[in-house]
Amino acid sequence: MNILIVDDESVIREGIKRTIQRAYPQYGIYLAANPEEVVQILRSRPIEIILTDILMPGMTGLELMKLSKPSYPHIKWVIISAYSEFAYAKEAVRLGAVDYLLKPIGKDMLLEMIDKLEGKIGREAEIIKESEMLQTNLKFLREAVFRRWASGLDIGGMDIASVIANHPKFQLIMVKMESDKVLHLEHFIIDNVLTELIAQYGKGFATSFDAKSLLGLITMDESRSMRNMLEELRIHLKKYLRVPFQILHTEVIHEFSAVASEVLQMNQNAISHEFEYYATGGSQVIEVALQYIKTYYHTPLSLEKVASIVYLNPVYFSQVFKQKTGYGFKEYVIQLRMEQAKQLLLHPQLKLADISERVGYQDVKHFTQVFRKSFNITPTGYRHEQRTEIRTNDGSLKFPSITENV
Known part of the structure; x- marks a missing residue:
């Protein structure tokens, strides 16, 4: 066992x-x-x-x-x-x-x-x-044969007469994904969801088409609606998938010989078709990301790393982050680091190299360049300027606690 x-x-x-x-x-x-x-x-x-x-x-x-x-x-x-x-x-x-x-x-x-x-x-x-x-072996065989048929390739004399007989009229559904990673789990999710919905709404099967897309073939029950099925499919995929996806479909097809051309047309339509994204909970997800950034701004931070923390595709995360905060990811991180640097520069006992490292820059020269670009003044110039401005009435210098705002 x-x-x-x-x-x-x-x-x-x-x-x-x-x-x-x-x-x-x-x-x-x-x-x-x-x-x-x-x-x-x-x-x-x-x-x-x-x-x-x-x-x-x-x-x-x-x-x-x-x-x-x-x-x-x-x-x-x-x-x-x-x-x-x-x-x-x-x-x-x-x-x-x-x-x-x-x-x-x-x-x-x-x-x-x-x-x-x-x-x-x-x-x-x-x-x-x-x-x-x-059943699994038969499924894999059917997938291999149908994938070649849908791609317009020779199927080596394999007999698909029974499939044709079972589906005198049918529709195709294609789900395409966008990601740089290997999509084992995502294929598994789409395959299972699509297979279950096809069984509920009619008869047919789902098959993997390539590394980023799956095909479903369905003969709809007369009493069921393709629109309802696609909406249910969309709801499930938005819940479970963690990558952008597209759902495309054909009208009713009466000839199996038209499958390859219909698949080609769906692939062409996908170029101008918008991607959809899973239901993230919007603001809640970005709040988690912001908390992580504020906690680890002094460490190497990349868009990909923070996106992975909240299980979002980096491209989508970047879009949602900009929408919710009004800033690009890189822009936000730099601004946060520079504001923290301004607070640290109020402490004369801290060397510039220490401050640079505390806000995530190992190279002091790079830190100085970023600071100057952000505030049109060098860190040393800012420190000197602030020391002059925060003199008290008796002429002494007053500095905040080193733990304030850090």
């Missing part, structure tokens, strides 16, 4: 692994720190049990379970969390979790739960797994 442990804290992952391995050395134990790693393991290993934390970067354990269920219905899910709110437990059970454990997990309780699940899995699970493996 194979068990996957999902938690962003390595100490917890390793602790659970040691406990299970000592009692069940014959089991295969796999570890994942985030949903991306989960997807890659699920695609390469037959997993029977997943123990997952509720709160993880980018996606909750409950969301991960909900998205994975259609593709891996045989897996037994156990939710682990330090949060004992009843709402979590209730939702976990509703989604099909077989158990819910609170941190810190007692060894006896953990092993008792594993022993109970082992009995549930048995021969029935093996039969289900074999059936699912067959």
Whole structure:
């Protein structure tokens, strides 16, 4: 039996692994720190049990379970969390979790739960797994054939007569993403959401088309609306995807031979089609980013690094940041650093090199250039100017505490 442990804290992952391995050395134990790693393991290993934390970067354990269920219905899910709110437990059970454990997990309780699940899995699970493996292999074969057909390539004599017969009229849906990173998790999300919606609204299938896009083929039920399906798809993708995306679709197609030209047309339309972005909570996300910047402004800060803190695509983060603050990211960081530098320059005991380092510049010359560009005066000139201005009535100099405004 194979068990996957999902938690962003390595100490917890390793602790659970040691406990299970000592009692069940014959089991295969796999570890994942985030949903991306989960997807890659699920695609390469037959997993029977997943123990997952509720709160993880980018996606909750409950969301991960909900998205994975259609593709891996045989897996037994156990939710682990330090949060004992009843709402979590209730939702976990509703989604099909077989158990819910609170941190810190007692060894006896953990092993008792594993022993109970082992009995549930048995021969029935093996039969289900074999059936699912067959379905998965058929899916991959269909994907490969349809991808070549949609690209206008030769399919090597493969028979697609049954597909054509099942879909005398159909529509195509394309979801395209924009990102510089490898999109394993995003493909997994779109595939599962699109497959589930196609089953709800008609019949058909979803397939990966290339590294940044997926295709869905659907014959709609007469009583269902493509508009409603696309809106539901958009809502799900805005909730789960962390990269910009586009949704394109065709009108009703009656000839399979038209698939390649329709796909080509959608790709051409995508050039002028606006990207959409996931529901970020807007101001709340930027508040988190601003707090991080204010705390770590003295360290090397990049747009990409801060965007990753709030799980946003850097391009989108830059746009939202400008919209919410009125400043570009780089402009904001420089202004914050320079304002802090002005406060530090009021302290004569601090050398210019110390101040430069405190506000995130290792090179004093660079710091001086940025300061002068910001205030049209050098740091030394500003310090001299301020020393003159803050003389008290008796002629003595008065400086603020060195901890003020820093």
